[in-house]
Amino acid sequence: MKPPPMVTDETSTSTKNEPEIAEKEKGTNDRKMNLELSKPQSATAQELITRTFSEGCPQRNANDFKFIRGLGEGAYSNVILGQEVVSGAEFAIKVIQKSHLIKNQKMDAIAREKNILNYLTQKCRSHPFISQLYTSFHDHTRIYFVMELVEGGDLSDSLCHFGSFDLPTTKFFASEILSGLKFLHDHYIVHRDMKPENILIKMDGHVVIADFGSAQAINGLTLPSEEFTDENQTSSGSSDSRSPSPLRYYSDDEEETMARRTTFVGTALYVSPEMLTDGDVGAQTDIWGLGCIIFQCLAGQPPFRAVNQFHLLRKIQTLDFTFPEGFPPHAIDVLQCILVSEPSKRIKTEQLMTHPFFENVDWENIANLTPPVLHAYIPATFGEQEYYSNIDVVEPGLDDRAMLRLLNIGQGTSGSQPSTFRPILPDVFNEPFTVEITPRTNSQTDRLRAAREKKLDEQQMNNNFHLFTNNMLILKQGYLEKKRGFFARRRMFLLTEGPHLLYIDVSNMVLKGEIPWTPCMQVELKNSGTFFIHTPNRVYYLFDLERKADEWCKAIDNVRKRYAKQIEQTFNTAMQDGTFGSIYGKKKSRKEIMREQKALRRKQVKDERKAMKAEQNQKTVGQVDQKLS
Numbered sequence: 365m366k367p368p369p370m371v372t373d374e375t376s377t378s379t380k381n382e383p384e385i386a387e388k389e390k391g392t393n394d395r396k397m398n399l400e401l402s403k404p405q406s407a408t409a410q411e412l413i414t415r416t417f418s419e420g421c422p423q424r425n426a427n428d429f430k431f432i433r434g435l436g437e438g439a440y441s442n443v444i445l446g447q448e449v450v451s452g453a454e455f456a457i458k459v460i461q462k463s464h465l466i467k468n469q470k471m472d473a474i475a476r477e478k479n480i481l482n483y484l485t486q487k488c489r490s491h492p493f494i495s496q497l498y499t500s501f502h503d504h505t506r507i508y509f510v511m512e513l514v515e516g517g518d519l520s521d522s523l524c525h526f527g528s529f530d531l532p533t534t535k536f537f538a539s540e541i542l543s544g545l546k547f548l549h550d551h552y553i554v555h556r557d558m559k560p561e562n563i564l565i566k567m568d569g570h571v572v573i574a575d576f577g578s579a580q581a582i583n584g585l586t587l588p589s590e591e592f593t594d595e596n597q598t599s600s601g602s603s604d605s606r607s608p609s610p611l612r613y614y615s616d617d618e619e620e621t622m623a624r625r626t627t628f629v630g631t632a633l634y635v636s637p638e639m640l641t642d643g644d645v646g647a648q649t650d651i652w653g654l655g656c657i658i659f660q661c662l663a664g665q666p667p668f669r670a671v672n673q674f675h676l677l678r679k680i681q682t683l684d685f686t687f688p689e690g691f692p693p694h695a696i697d698v699l700q701c702i703l704v705s706e707p708s709k710r711i712k713t714e715q716l717m718t719h720p721f722f723e724n725v726d727w728e729n730i731a732n733l734t735p736p737v738l739h740a741y742i743p744a745t746f747g748e749q750e751y752y753s754n755i756d757v758v759e760p761g762l763d764d765r766a767m768l769r770l771l772n773i774g775q776g777t778s779g780s781q782p783s784t785f786r787p788i789l790p791d792v793f794n795e796p797f798t799v800e801i802t803p804r805t806n807s808q809t810d811r812l813r814a815a816r817e818k819k820l821d822e823q824q825m826n827n828n829f830h831l832f833t834n835n836m837l838i839l840k841q842g843y844l845e846k847k848r849g850f851f852a853r854r855r856m857f858l859l860t861e862g863p864h865l866l867y868i869d870v871s872n873m874v875l876k877g878e879i880p881w882t883p884c885m886q887v888e889l890k891n892s893g894t895f896f897i898h899t900p901n902r903v904y905y906l907f908d909l910e911r912k913a914d915e916w917c918k919a920i921d922n923v924r925k926r927y928a929k930q931i932e933q934t935f936n937t938a939m940q941d942g943t944f945g946s947i948y949g950k951k952k953s954r955k956e957i958m959r960e961q962k963a964l965r966r967k968q969v970k971d972e973r974k975a976m977k978a979e980q981n982q983k984t985v986g987q988v989d990q991k992l993s
């Protein structure tokens with residue numbers, strides 16, 4: 365590596381070059397016009413960011429933006445969609461509470477994050493796969509980073525939705541991340557917190573490496589720095605010649621101390637061995653993180669997993685991981701070069717780019733390549749072939765189509781009509797839905813109620829899983845393998861009235877979760893054993909060991925139709941009050957359920973006693989009144 369440049373703040377003078385608009389307005393010398401000169405007008409965010417390469421960051425404050433809606437939360441920040449008033453351009457604004465930072469001694473770390481983003485965007489002229497900073501400012505209570513908006517969620521969301529990716533998709537993500545890392549490392553910056561959550565996905569499907577909260581300058585690179593103190597409030601970084609900010613140069617030692625302080629943020633799943641042993645945390649640390657991401661994209665799980673942090677860290681230190689059967693050979697080879705304990709023996713960026721895993725990647729033209737469409741997909745495992753979904757191909761990004769899909773609007777769900785979504789089943793299953801008899805007379809209702817009560821009593825007596833059902837009748841139950849990439853877990857599935865589709869870890873008797881019902885839920889039969897359930901946030905890949913997947917598909921679809929109205933109502937309410945996602949999938953152990961049921965019974969008894977007492981009081985008052993009259 366060449367020695368790094370000494371970076372000064374000359375990159376960032378917003379008024380040294382007059383904005384283009386000033387040229388057009390030449391000749392008009394009234395004061396109002398002069399003010400307009402420095403304003404960018406109806407420009408795209410990217411144009412505005414590009415302008416900062418020569419002009420520096422513009423000076424802004426919170427009143428220059430409309431804060432529209434939340435985009436995400438970090439340990440120290442809220443990220444909000446903001447629109448610059450003057451230009452109409454939209455940005456992601458990271459808002460950080462100063463009090464929170466001071467309490468946690470993170471002021472220096474945040475200043476460093478801003479300086480690094482400033483340096484990468486303005487001095488290094490940014491990179492398509494690296495988060496870009498437009499400007500930053502602060503007031504008494506908060507710090508604001510105005511950044512390029514990336515609206516397609518992050519890689520962790522996509523992994524959660526699809527479970528895993530096929531080889532070409534994984535290769536695509538890995539090559540863009542590696543290209544971004546090369547840019548960072550060529551400019552003497554290490555990210556040090558590579559994980560799927562920090563890989564954002566743009567609307568067009570390309571990636572952006574985000575969250576430079578743990579990043580660090582290496583090889584003696586010194587960045588000009590500005591602190592977010594009250595004296596330089598609302599200034600926009602080392603960027604504005606109108607209000608020169610106090611510059612401070614960190615020595616390597618200071619940098620190092622700060623760096624160590626922020627080493628352990630977030631999850632330890634992607635932490636490299638050298639981070640655990642105070643070893644050499646540099647460019648090779650990011651390569652380790654990339655290796656973990658490649659593994660997870662293909663396998664559906666990160667390489668190192670354990671029941672607790674202690675065991676996890678031990679596994680990382682001892683390189684205790686295995687490749688699942690069927691893992692692609694080139695991927696095994698590249699990961700064997702990456703997941704190496706000693707950073708100096710780990711494969712370097714340039715070598716990695718020429719590894720057969722990345723064969724045919726057009727590194728020069730990578731930002732112009734068309735990203736793959738993300739599919740529901742399950743790799744070949746346990747003697748089963750691989751499967752791609754035939755339905756609802758989810759395009760990257762959050763356009764109107766995606767919103768319709770996610771919010772379930774306009775899918776034929778007008779009024780109380782059930783959804784027009786159809787499961788993809790062979791013709792034989794598309795026979796008319798056999799509805800249970802709708803009671804017409806009181807005696808019919810009574811008979812049905814009595815029959816249900818009887819069944820429920822039997823269930824309570826004879827079925828161990830009754831306690832998970834909240835006193836609902838089980839309509840179908842059985843073991844299914846719940847798959848995710850190359851991994852599978854055996855769970856007892858209960859399809860109950862309500863409707864509910866619960867899955868239980870039988871060895872620990874723990875309710876592991878519940879598949880959410882939405883009007884747009886789709887069941888997709890792949891073969892006699894395999895079927896997919898598509899929900900807004902996740903695809904469930906299920907395998908019936910008895911090879912009666914068709915029966916499950918039919919039962920689930922029938923229940924979905926039978927409860928169409930309720931499902932729609934519950935879903936709409938949950939979407940309105942923002943509880944969708946939180947009402948499903950709560951893990952509960954047998955003990956917890958028993959405790960809850962006991963508490964419920966106690967409350968019922970208490971309420972009954974109260975009611976009886978109130979009734980008695982009422983009677984006594986009545987008797988007294990009678991006597992008196």
Ligand SMILES: Nc1ncnc2c1ncn2[C@@H]1O[C@H](COP(=O)(O)OP(=O)(O)OP(=O)(O)O)[C@@H](O)[C@H]1O
Pocket residue numbers: 435436437438439440441442443456458495511512513514515518561564574575576577629630
């Ligand atoms: N540029 C962006 N565009 C859209 N959303 C973003 C952007 N940057 C961040 N987010 C959202 O905000 C969340 C938090 O951002 P970020 O990870 O930068 O915060 P943080 O406080 O540094 O978090 P951490 O807890 O990882 O340190 C992200 O997970 C993402 O969902």
